[in-house]
Amino acid sequence: MKEQGFIESRDEMEKLLGEEEIGYLGLSLDGKPYVVPLNYHYSGGKIYFHCGPKGKKLVCMKANPQVCFAVARQLAEVREHAGGNPCHVDSDSVVCYGRARIIEDLEERSKALNAFNRRFRSNAADVPEERVRNCEVVEITISEMTGRRERERKRTCWRYVFPS
Numbered sequence: 546m547k548e549q550g551f552i553e554s555r556d557e558m559e560k561l562l563g564e565e566e567i568g569y570l571g572l573s574l575d576g577k578p579y580v581v582p583l584n585y586h587y588s589g590g591k592i593y594f595h596c597g598p599k600g601k602k603l604v605c606m607k608a609n610p611q612v613c614f615a616v617a618r619q620l621a622e623v624r625e626h627a628g629g630n631p632c633h634v635d636s637d638s639v640v641c642y643g644r645a646r647i648i649e650d651l652e653e654r655s656k657a658l659n660a661f662n663r664r665f666r667s668n669a670a671d672v673p674e675e676r677v678r679n680c681e682v683v684e685i686t687i688s689e690m691t692g693r694r695e696r697e698r699k700r701t702c703w704r705y706v707f708p709s
Contacts (some may be wrong), residue, residue, distance in 0.1 A: 551691070551704035558639045558692035558703055562587040562616060566665070570594070572605035579605055585614075590707050592641065592685040593657045601685040603681060606645040612685055614641040620652035637694050643687040654682045 564570075569669040572579045581602060585595045592614055596602055606612065617638035648654045655677045662669040672680075 551702050553705065555690065555705035556691050557701075558705065559587070561618075561637050561639050561692065562592075563591070565616040565618060567573060568592070568614050568616045570602065571615070572602065573611075574605040574608050577669040584665070586657075586660075586664045586670065588660065592643070592686050592687065593661055593682060593703065595680050595682045598679065598681055602683075606647065610645045612643060612645045614643070614685060614687075615639065616666065621647050633695065634697060634699050635668070635696050639690055639692040641685070641687045641690040643685045644687075646684050646686065648684055651677055654680075657682045659683065695696075 549619055553668045558581055567620050568585045570583055570674050573583075576706060579601060581598075583594050615638065617636060620635040620637070623632055623634045637647075651674075655672060655674070658672045658680065659669070660676060662672060688709075689704070689706045691705075
């Protein structure tokens, strides 16, 4: 399959980020990679997720806030290698690079948690203050994202670099 150049656009990638529910957060600590699946909320160049007040994700992000976040979906089964062609599957994916920040301000944290909850349950009540205080919320500011769509052995690639 011939690799095509990137299309400078974020529309298709943001659509996929808005449709998928599970993403994979890539972190690194002391040269060791760590990837964890999690639910997330995407809005305007930022990814939000929540977690407990202690854990490996937080340790990694405090030591190295540079992160990678990926979502993907496979639309069919992998096809056989017909006529010497490489294996193929129709699929979509987005890889985001950015910087993680643990939201300390309780009002900002509450707003992010409510948006996260309403992504999955549109009629969700506001998160009680006690839960806001006992939960960490992380905001990833995306600096660059790349995406790929494969259909019938044709690949489309996107790239978008967010203004600094």
